[in-house]
Amino acid sequence: MNQANPTPFTAAVGKIPHAGNPLVSHKFGADPYALVFDGRVYLYMTNDVLEYDADGNVKDNTYGNINKIGVISSDDLVNWTDHGNIVAAGPEGAAKWATQSWAPAAAHKVIEGKDRFFLYFANNASGIGVLTSDSPIGPWVDPLGEALILRSTPGVEAVTWLFDPAVLVDDDGSAYIYFGGGVPEGKDERPDTARVMRLGDDMISVVGEAVTIPAPYMFEDAGINKVGGTYYYTYCSNFFKGERAEGSPPAGEIAYMTSDNPMGPWTYHGSILKNPERFFGVGGNNHHAVFSFGDAWYIAYHAQTLSKALGVSNGYRSTHLNQVVFHDGAILEIQADYEGVRQTKDFDPYVRxxxxxxxxxxxxxxxxxxxxxxxxxxxxxxxxxxxxxxxxxxxxxxxxxxxxxxxxxxxxxxxxxxxxxxxxxxxxxxxxxxxxxxxxxxxxxxxxxxxxxxxxxxxxxxxxxxxxxxxxxxxxxxxx
Missing domain, CATH: 2.60.120.260 (Galactose-binding domain-like)
Structure with a gap:
């Protein structure tokens, strides 16, 4: 130790210098979704918080008390600013009709010459709400006073889990929402619980009827990107333990499909990100968001690395980042690791x-x-x-x-x-x-x-x- 510093300093836990993953170690954050605006990437995350039993021991994450959404942002992908939590649901939340706020999705659109931001979230697995703001970090308000999508919405009656939204604003300003999940009994190979639906021009209404996305071994976690003229739909596969059809995604992996239309039809291609168990020795569900920043593509995903380091890997998840490569229209297999991604620019200490x-x-x-x-x-x-x-x-x-x-x-x-x-x-x-x-x-x-x-x-x-x-x-x- 340096002679000028005789007092020991606290050891880092979960994220060790100079690792890039997980992105932060002072809090958890799951189900990440990325919004790039004005030279920064904003990540919106399910706000996992430790739960305790009557004896003070950490118990498994029940997700039932999560009514906040965490927000962090960066302009270099290594130094992250914590913007705190959005109180989305519950008696003190923006959407008082909702009890939980899971798996957020964010979108930006210029409406009547003004930047408008939209934050979609799941009220457990029973519906999807939306909040609006003039800023990517809020304050947020509920423009509807009720859910945007419910089981009464045309085309979603057979969706097992009505959650996990993703949103695409296309080049012509039209917008689409992707959501759904769950596995009806006996339908492991083709659950048919993924949906896509047109959003209204105001981004807070839906148009027409939801259309089924025939994603093989669908479980949860919608993702959508447009690269060139191709639409890439990504999702997490289910954990069916029986024999799978050849070429199907293994359990708990991120897979993808493509189309030349945001509503489909879709062609299945394969798996791009294995379950976190393969990389970090701790499994659980797999949830992701693919985004472009600067001249590269990235994937945000979660894993229980921080909770594992703390000795409480009971379903408490942290967001990670790795690079994505598109080659000849295909997404190459992604390697998750603790190293993370390269810093895109130096940090300026002369700005507050x-x-x-x-x-x-x-x-x-x-x-x-x-x-x-x-x-x-x-x-x-x-x-x-x-x-x-x-x-x-x-x-x-x-x-x-x-x-x-x-x-x-x-x-x-x-x-x-x-x-x-x-x-x-x-x-x-x-x-x-x-x-x-x-x-x-x-x-x-x-x-x-x-x-x-x-x-x-x-x-x-x-x-x-x-x-x-x-x-x-x-x-x-x-x-x-």
């Missing part, structure tokens, strides 16, 4: 950064803090900070001249300090920001001098203070 932006972390959580009693004026802060905890940013470009100062905003508790270190948690010390203790809940800002921060380096913010005390909550930071 939300503290809840990190590539790696240890010991911390995040918390949405409302300022001045105004819910629209909230900060997603790094919280639950103890002595030795840290957050880190990948490939921070300080430039040839280097940084000379560092400023941060915080809500102080016991107080402490922020050590600024390069490349690792006990790396070269370039500055220390003192955080005074405070008895009130007022935001404070302090700054300090920095020396030795030049070029492109990983940056660690290491938190120090009285052992056993909660030190402070960090809101924003910026170098000068």
């Amino acid at each position: 950064a939300a503290a809840a932006t990190m590539a790696w972390s240890a010991g911390v959580t995040t918390e949405s803090i409302v300022r001045a009693g105004d819910p629209s004026n909230s900060v997603q802060a790094v919280a639950d900070i103890d002595n030795g905890d840290w957050i880190a940013l990948s490939r921070v470009n300080f430039g040839a001249a280097g940084a000379s100062s560092f400023q941060a905003s915080f809500l102080s508790e016991a107080g402490g300090s922020i050590e600024l270190r390069l490349d690792q948690a006990d790396g070269e010390l370039i500055g220390t920001l003192d955080v005074p203790a405070a008895s009130d809940a007022a935001w404070m800002e302090e700054d300090t001098k920095v020396t030795g921060a030049q070029g492109v380096r990983d940056l660690y913010l290491v938190f120090k203070g009285e052992p056993g005390a909660k030190l402070f909550k960090l809101g924003h930071w910026q170098f000068g």
Whole structure:
């Protein structure tokens, strides 16, 4: 350890520097869906949260209490900003008619000259709702006051699980929603529970009748992409244990079909992503979203890697990212791993950064803090900070001249300090920001001098203070 840092620091769990997967380790996030807008990719995720039995032991994820949707975003695919949770369902949620919010899907469309965002979600397996916003991070409202798709919707009466939406806005502005899942008894090979339906121009209504997608061994998890003039429908196969027809997808894998029309007919091609068990030694269901960002294609999917590292792999899932390659119209088989994807650009430390932006972390959580009693004026802060905890940013470009100062905003508790270190948690010390203790809940800002921060380096913010005390909550930071 560095002589200037005699106090041990917290060990990373679940996501180890310099791994890219899972994307974050301070929270779970399942069933990812990607929306690319204005140079950033936003991932919307089912908000898995640990459940406990009467003795305080972690029990299996029942999904029954999930009524929030997590949102993270990045402009480089390695440093991710936590935007907190959307309270989608339940008495305090935007859609008070719904009890759960699973497997979200997001879409953007310009309507009457304005950017509009739409967030579709499953109310367990009984219906699909929609929320709207003027921003990809909200606030979100329920424009209907009821579900968008129910069992009374034409063409969906025989769908076992009415959930897992995906949405395509085509080049001509027309939009389509894909959904469904489940396996009727005796129909493992051809469940016929996948559907596609036209959305209205307003994106909050449906048109006509839902059409069946004949996906072999369909289980759940709709995905839709258009590449060139071809539509790619992707889904997760079921777990039928009997003999499968030759060329069918194995159990729990992501498979794909293609068409030259968003409503079909569809041609089956094969499997592209094996079950997480094959890569990470822990299985469960498989859920994905394929998206393009910059000049490449990627797949977001979930696996129980963080929960496995925590010793509680009871159905609690985390989002991962790997690259996708299209070749001669086919999707090549995808290799999932802990390494993840390459960072697409350097991080700029001279722009005010939300503290809840990190590539790696240890010991911390995040918390949405409302300022001045105004819910629209909230900060997603790094919280639950103890002595030795840290957050880190990948490939921070300080430039040839280097940084000379560092400023941060915080809500102080016991107080402490922020050590600024390069490349690792006990790396070269370039500055220390003192955080005074405070008895009130007022935001404070302090700054300090920095020396030795030049070029492109990983940056660690290491938190120090009285052992056993909660030190402070960090809101924003910026170098000068």
